[in-house]
Amino acid sequence: MTDFDLDRLQHVWRQQPDAQELERLQRSAAAVARRARYARILDFAAAALVSVVVIVLVWSKPRLEPLLMGGAAILILLASNARQRSLRRIELKGLTGTTEDMLDQSIERIEKTIRHNRLTLMAIAPTFLVAFLFAATAVETSGPLFGPLQGSPLLRLLWLGGWSAALIGLVVVLALAIRRGRRELERLTSMRESYRREHEFGERD
Amino acid sequence: MTAQGTSTAGTDDGSGNGTIPPFERIVADYGGLISRIAMSYEADPTLREDLTQQIFLAVWQSLPSYRADASLKTFIAKVAQNRSISFVTRQVRQPPIAEIPEKLQADELNPEEAAMRDNERKVLLEATRRLPLPQRQVIILVLEGFSYAEIGEMLDIAPNALALRLSRAKTALKSMLEQTR
Numbered sequence: 001m002t003d004f005d006l007d008r009l010q011h012v013w014r015q016q017p018d019a020q021e022l023e024r025l026q027r028s029a030a031a032v033a034r035r036a037r038y039a040r041i042l043d044f045a046a047a048a049l050v051s052v053v054v055i056v057l058v059w060s061k062p063r064l065e066p067l068l069m070g071g072a073a074i075l076i077l078l079a080s081n082a083r084q085r086s087l088r089r090i091e092l093k094g095l096t097g098t099t100e101d102m103l104d105q106s107i108e109r110i111e112k113t114i115r116h117n118r119l120t121l122m123a124i125a126p127t128f129l130v131a132f133l134f135a136a137t138a139v140e141t142s143g144p145l146f147g148p149l150q151g152s153p154l155l156r157l158l159w160l161g162g163w164s165a166a167l168i169g170l171v172v173v174l175a176l177a178i179r180r181g182r183r184e185l186e187r188l189t190s191m192r193e194s195y196r197r198e199h200e201f202g203e204r205d
Numbered sequence: 206m207t208a209q210g211t212s213t214a215g216t217d218d219g220s221g222n223g224t225i226p227p228f229e230r231i232v233a234d235y236g237g238l239i240s241r242i243a244m245s246y247e248a249d250p251t252l253r254e255d256l257t258q259q260i261f262l263a264v265w266q267s268l269p270s271y272r273a274d275a276s277l278k279t280f281i282a283k284v285a286q287n288r289s290i291s292f293v294t295r296q297v298r299q300p301p302i303a304e305i306p307e308k309l310q311a312d313e314l315n316p317e318e319a320a321m322r323d324n325e326r327k328v329l330l331e332a333t334r335r336l337p338l339p340q341r342q343v344i345i346l347v348l349e350g351f352s353y354a355e356i357g358e359m360l361d362i363a364p365n366a367l368a369l370r371l372s373r374a375k376t377a378l379k380s381m382l383e384q385t386r
Contacts, residue, residue, distance in 0.1 A: 006347070006375070012325045013348040016237050025240055028254070029232040029261040036265055088266070094291070095267050095284045098361040099342065102287050106294065187294045191338050198339040198370055199362075
């Protein structure tokens with residue numbers, strides 16, 4: 001390909017979108033920016049609202065319980081904001097850094113997610129078993145909560161069916177998430193390999 | 206430097222010395238660049254619309270971190286490319302690669318230059334999408350008119366490695382484009 005060809009291709013490539021397309025792009029971008037601004041305002045408003053409610057509660061009833069509850073609510077809010085900021089910082093670093101750094105970060109993220117999902121999957125069986133044994137004991141020893149279950153085999157069956165369905169549902173959701181994660185990991189790894197090959201190729205020659 | 210979408214002072218002149226223009230101005234100036242980058246990564250129109258919106262959001266979010274050590278155009282192209290790559294890796298299916306038409310259809314051979322250009326552009330886009338990612342990145346940036354120095358800096362690769370990658374990309378692109386003739 002001659003440079004002349006490249007010049008021509010550049011010309012073909014850089015055709016501006018028509019006026020209609022440009023207008024659509026501008027509308028789309030304006031909507032995105034507006035939504036992002038609203039989300040930011042909403043975050044701030046929610047934090048302000050929680051703080052005001054806590055202050056009013058503590059002010060009107062200066063007791064230990066509202067103080068503890070309010071303090072916990074504010075702490076949760078702060079922790080959530082800090083996490084959001086940290087995630088945004090990581091994402092930003094990925095966006096403005098090199099592609100290989102971004103791929104490395106993405107691989108690390110997806111590996112963590114897969115590991116977490118696997119552990120959750122493994123923990124499901126013992127957790128459900130303990131919960132089931134606990135509930136079965138509670139039903140036998142009775143109590144106001146499980147009273148109706150004692151006298152009705154149908155209710156017991158429904159109760160058991162509900163738990164089983166929830167268990168199966170959770171397993172399926174996690175298994176699908178793991179499979180999706182593996183596919184993403186394969187693609188990311190293959191992309192990173194393709195970059196490494198290019199580097200090796202560049203260094204060799 | 207001012208907050209996103211609120212700055213009114215100055216515009217980026219491509220030299221890296223300017224301030225950040227308002228977001229609306231950025232979209233007007235670089236909307237075409239963003240749209241072309243999205244097109245070169247995603248062939249499905251619905252997903253492409255989603256990708257374009259994600260790029261706009263990424264640009265909006267990352268603007269405060271822009272330092273004028275490179276041009277705004279370079280910064281936007283880098284963000285757009287990185288967002289596009291992470292977008293296509295998240296798709297469960299393989300990125301759709303439409304077949305390049307073996308021959309241009311007779312009814313597509315419109316005598317008007319605009320129609321021919323449009324057809325050529327489609328073929329060029331499809332060929333670009335088929336390139337391996339590192340080569341695709343380089344060729345897109347070259348087609349967008351970035352200098353080799355800017356591309357090297359953007360992709361963090363040495364000039365000789367860039368030259369080799371570009372040469373391979375050109376060869377692959379040429380071969381694919383020749384198949385369509």
